[in-house]
Amino acid sequence: MNFWIMTIIFTVLIIGISLIFKNKKPVMLLIPVVVSIGSIFMLIASFFIGRWEGMGIGFISISLLISSAAALIVVGLFGVVSFDRKRDYK
Numbered sequence: 001m002n003f004w005i006m007t008i009i010f011t012v013l014i015i016g017i018s019l020i021f022k023n024k025k026p027v028m029l030l031i032p033v034v035v036s037i038g039s040i041f042m043l044i045a046s047f048f049i050g051r052w053e054g055m056g057i058g059f060i061s062i063s064l065l066i067s068s069a070a071a072l073i074v075v076g077l078f079g080v081v082s083f084d085r086k087r088d089y090k
Contacts, residue, residue, distance in 0.1 A: 003059070003063060006060070006063045007063045007066050007067045007070075008067075010063060010064055010067035010068075011067040011070050011071050011074075014031065014032055014035055014067060014068055014071035015071045015074055015075060017031055018031045018032060018071065018075045019075070019078070022078075022079075022082065025079050028075055028079060029072070029075060029076060029079065031075075032068045032069075032071045032072035032075060033068075033072065035064060035067075035068040035071075036064070036065055036068035036069060036072070038064070039061040039062070039064035039065040039068060040061070040065065042057055042058075042060065042061035042064070043057075043058055043061040043062065043065070045057065046058035046061060
């Protein structure tokens with residue numbers, strides 16, 4: 001699978017899962033952070049696995065890291081915009 005297509009799919013999935021918890025802002029922001037920490041652990045593990053399997057896991061983990069960073073930005077902006085709409089402008 002192409003790297004950028006995989007990254008876009010992961011980004012959409014992470015944003016979708018985060019928006020399920022849109023009423024709970026800390027949980028909504030925590031999901032991309034947990035995914036990025038998991039992808040860093042996968043990247044470190046890929047060096048110990050080695051060979052082609054390690055390269056594949058490293059490839060997927062870098063894609064997850066990029067997509068979780070992008071999803072964190074999008075979800076954070078969504079949280080700020082939805083927070084501003086709840087205010088009363090009197």
